[in-house]
Amino acid sequence: MNSYEKDANTPDLGGSDSSRLSKNHVVHQSFLLAIVILTALGFDFTNGFHDTANAMATSISTGALKPRIAVALSAVLNLVGAFLSLSVAAVIAKGIVSQGDVTLGVVFAGLAGGILWNVITWYAGIPSSSSHALIGGVVGAMLVHAGMHAVEWHGVFGKVMIPAMIAPIVAGSIAAGATWLALRMTRRVEGSAKTQGFRWAQVGGASLISLAHGTNDAQKTMGVITLALVANGTLVKNAATPTWVVLICGLAIAAGTYFGGWRIIRTVGKGLTNLDSAQGFAADTTTATVLLASTHFGIPLSTTQVCSGSVVGSGIGHRVKVRWGICGELVVAWLLTMPAAGLVGATCFALQSAIGGNLGVYLMALVLVALCGWIFMLSRKRPVNPENVNDDWNEADAIVTPSNIAA
Amino acid sequence: MSLVLAASKSTALVDWAGLIKVIWLSALFGGGTILIVSLGITLLTHAQSTSGNRRLLDNLGAILCLVAVLGIVVFGITLMLTKS
Numbered sequence: 001m002n003s004y005e006k007d008a009n010t011p012d013l014g015g016s017d018s019s020r021l022s023k024n025h026v027v028h029q030s031f032l033l034a035i036v037i038l039t040a041l042g043f044d045f046t047n048g049f050h051d052t053a054n055a056m057a058t059s060i061s062t063g064a065l066k067p068r069i070a071v072a073l074s075a076v077l078n079l080v081g082a083f084l085s086l087s088v089a090a091v092i093a094k095g096i097v098s099q100g101d102v103t104l105g106v107v108f109a110g111l112a113g114g115i116l117w118n119v120i121t122w123y124a125g126i127p128s129s130s131s132h133a134l135i136g137g138v139v140g141a142m143l144v145h146a147g148m149h150a151v152e153w154h155g156v157f158g159k160v161m162i163p164a165m166i167a168p169i170v171a172g173s174i175a176a177g178a179t180w181l182a183l184r185m186t187r188r189v190e191g192s193a194k195t196q197g198f199r200w201a202q203v204g205g206a207s208l209i210s211l212a213h214g215t216n217d218a219q220k221t222m223g224v225i226t227l228a229l230v231a232n233g234t235l236v237k238n239a240a241t242p243t244w245v246v247l248i249c250g251l252a253i254a255a256g257t258y259f260g261g262w263r264i265i266r267t268v269g270k271g272l273t274n275l276d277s278a279q280g281f282a283a284d285t286t287t288a289t290v291l292l293a294s295t296h297f298g299i300p301l302s303t304t305q306v307c308s309g310s311v312v313g314s315g316i317g318h319r320v321k322v323r324w325g326i327c328g329e330l331v332v333a334w335l336l337t338m339p340a341a342g343l344v345g346a347t348c349f350a351l352q353s354a355i356g357g358n359l360g361v362y363l364m365a366l367v368l369v370a371l372c373g374w375i376f377m378l379s380r381k382r383p384v385n386p387e388n389v390n391d392d393w394n395e396a397d398a399i400v401t402p403s404n405i406a407a
Numbered sequence: 408m409s410l411v412l413a414a415s416k417s418t419a420l421v422d423w424a425g426l427i428k429v430i431w432l433s434a435l436f437g438g439g440t441i442l443i444v445s446l447g448i449t450l451l452t453h454a455q456s457t458s459g460n461r462r463l464l465d466n467l468g469a470i471l472c473l474v475a476v477l478g479i480v481v482f483g484i485t486l487m488l489t490k491s
Contacts, residue, residue, distance in 0.1 A: 084488060158420040166426065174434050178441045185445030189452045197448035201476070208483055215487050282441060289437040290429065292486045297425040 028358050033232045035365050036104055037225050039111045041252040044221040046118040047130040048078065048256020051217065053264040054127070054287070054307040055209040058280035060389060061269030064199035065206075067260075067386035073203075074210040075258040081214015082222075082250030089223050093138040096155040101146040105352060106138060107228060108361055112368050113137020113345030117337060119372050123379050125263035125271070126333045129302035131220065132160055133341040140342030141349035156338070159300045164334050167301040168309030171290050175310040178282040179317025186278065198277035205284030210257075212291055213303060218253045222246060262384040268308060270393040273315030273322045282317065283310040305334060323393075440479055447472030 056070040065073065091099060092107060114134035121128045135156075142150045186194050225245050229235040235242070269275065275283070287303075287310045294301040308330055315322040348368075352360030447469045454465035 081487075154420065162421050166421070170426075170430055170433070174430070174437055177434070178437050181438060182441050182445050185442065186448055189449055193452045193455075194448060197444070197451065201444045204476070204480060208480060211484070212487055281444070285440050286433065286437045288483065289433040289440070292483050293429040293432045293436070296486050297422075297428055299422060299425050299429050301429070 029232060032104055032358050032361060033228055033234070035361055036108050036111070036228050039108055039115070039365065039368075040221050040224045040228075041248060043111045043115050043118070043130075043134065043224075044218065044249055044252035045256035045259070046115050046122070047217050047221070048075075048253040049259040049261035050118050050122055050127075050130050050256075050264060051213055051303060052257050052259075052261045053268040054303045055206045055213060055284075057265045057268035057307075058275055058283050058311065059199075059202055059206045060265055061275045062199065062202065062277045062280040063390075064202045064277065064280065067262075067265075067389055070206070071258050071260045073207065074213075075254040077207055077210035078214035078218065078257050079250045079254040081211045081216075082218035082246060082253060084211070084215050092224050092227060093135045095159060096135055096152055097138055097142045098146070098150040098152070101142060101150040102138075102227075103145065104228060104231070105349060105361060106141045106145050107224060108364070109141035109144075109345045109349035109352065110134060110138030111224070112348045112364060113140055113341040113343075115368060116344045116371060117341040119375050120340075121333060121337075122261055122263055123375050124333075125267040125384070126330060127264045127268055127304045127308055128330075128333050128337050129164070129304045130217065132164065132302060132334070132337045134220070135160055136338035136341030137345030137348075139338065140345030140347075143342070144346045144349045144353070160338055161335075163300050164302060164305055164337075167290075167305035168312070168331075170301075171286055171306040171309035172313030172316065174290065175283050175286040175313030176317035178286050179279050179314040182278045182282050183318060195277045198281040202277060202281040202284050205281060205288050208288045209284065209291065209303075209307075212288070212295070214250070214253065216295065216303070218246075218249045221249045221252070225249065260386070262386065262389045263379070266384050266389050266393075267326070268311055270390065271323060271326050272308065272311050274320050275311070275314065276318070279314035279318050279320075283307075283314040286310040286313065302334075436479065440476060443472045443475045443479075447476070 052071055052074055056065070056074050059065045060067050060070050092102060092110065111134065114130065114137045117128070117133040117136070118130055121133075139151055139156065182198070186197075189197075222241050222245055226235065226239075226241045229242075229245075230237055230239065273279075287307045290301065290306050290310075291303055294306075308327075312322055312327055348364050352364045354360070355363055450465045450472065451469040454462050454469065457465060
């Protein structure tokens with residue numbers, strides 16, 4: 001341990017007691033730190049497979065890329081993007097929860113909430129925001145830990161809830177216009193030349209989204225791990241993120257991306273509307289430009305919501321069938337993301353506190369692994385994989401059907 | 408008057424000015440990219456059915472479109488690298 005000095009802006013993750021000097025405590029603290037790092041990497045992995053659809057669903061759907069090649073390309077670009085992240089902030093849910101009240105237990109419970117919601121929505125094939133899930137988990141845990149005053153509700157509404165409603169409308173409107181423009185401009189170009197041209201352009205747009213995803217989302221996990229290391233005393237305050245942290249975060253998100261998230265890819269690529277190459281190109285270009293512009297101006301728009309909005313907008317622009325029922329289900333899921341992940345985070349924190357000490361965290365980690373494993377086993381009953389991801393959409397694929405609910 | 412002062416001091420939930428910038432810049436660059444790529448595809452296709460100087464001009468135009476799109480991609484990557 002080095003001479004880490006706590007100040008008002010740095011979270012106390014439970015490592016500032018004089019008793020931590022005891023050998024036993026140090027061992028427990030290190031083990032807790034390891035659990036939090038592993039959970040953060042688990043979240044990074046789920047973030048990867050959950051968000052593959054944002055970049056690659058349209059390219060897979062239009063046949064611009066074969067499914068396996070698409071996820072491999074996206075995985076590599078996510079890894080490269082992780083190394084392009086120049087400034088990592090050692091924070092979690094900044095501007096939404098009081099950073100001074102964050103503890104290692106809150107971080108763990110928040111990550112647990114994010115992971116579980118990501119896995120549940122993946123099972124249901126719902127593209128929901130991983131960042132909103134993580135924020136929801138942390139807010140829920142913080143409410144149990146420190147009460148209402150520790151949550152900045154202004155930030156919850158301004159950075160999460162309102163942007164969640166605005167993002168798909170903005171992206172959808174631009175994508176509708178872009179699709180109309182693309183089709184209008186190439187109306188005299190015959191079949192395959194147009195398709196091939198837009199397919200190549202679409203791969204470029206999808207690659208840019210993957211790269212941007214690596215720079216943004218891998219960086220968030222790096223921030224969480226750096227935060228834990230600083231507070232544990234392993235790193236001094238304001239220290240640069242170690243290369244090994246960048247590497248493991250990049251590898252985790254790349255592995256998750258390569259895992260595929262086929263269920264969500266199917267919903268985005270086939271469920272929302274029927275895509276051709278011009279629509280796919282317009283949707284990807286819109287997603288990339290909206291994301292880059294919003295990141296540049298510091299407007300927190302979710303990649304998932306921008307991407308889904310773009311796909312729907314491309315359907316409107318081409319005047320093809322849009323499955324509004326599924327769109328409605330997505331909107332409901334987006335609005336539920338924060339409360340649902342918050343509920344998991346709050347329950348997790350309450351249970352680990354009730355059990356007490358590090359044992360509570362260890363047991364909750366085991367419960368989390370068991371639940372994720374169970375959902376994964378359930379998904380095997382109706383698998384979606386590279387072979388069937390592009391099959392025609394039918395009513396049985398709908399996210400919420402009476403049979404699905406009964407199951 | 409006090410209401411006006413209070414309103415002017417309050418912090419907006421959403422940065423609407425920033426959001427409007429995002430919308431028009433996205434529309435500008437997104438629409439611009441679509442326009443350039445579509446023009447490139449049209450010129451390239453047209454070049455295959457013509458000959459002589461016309462073919463050369465069409466091909467040259469398509470190459471210029473490709474260069475412009477590459478420029479936009481490089482600009483996008485630069486934005487990623489320079490984000491705060």
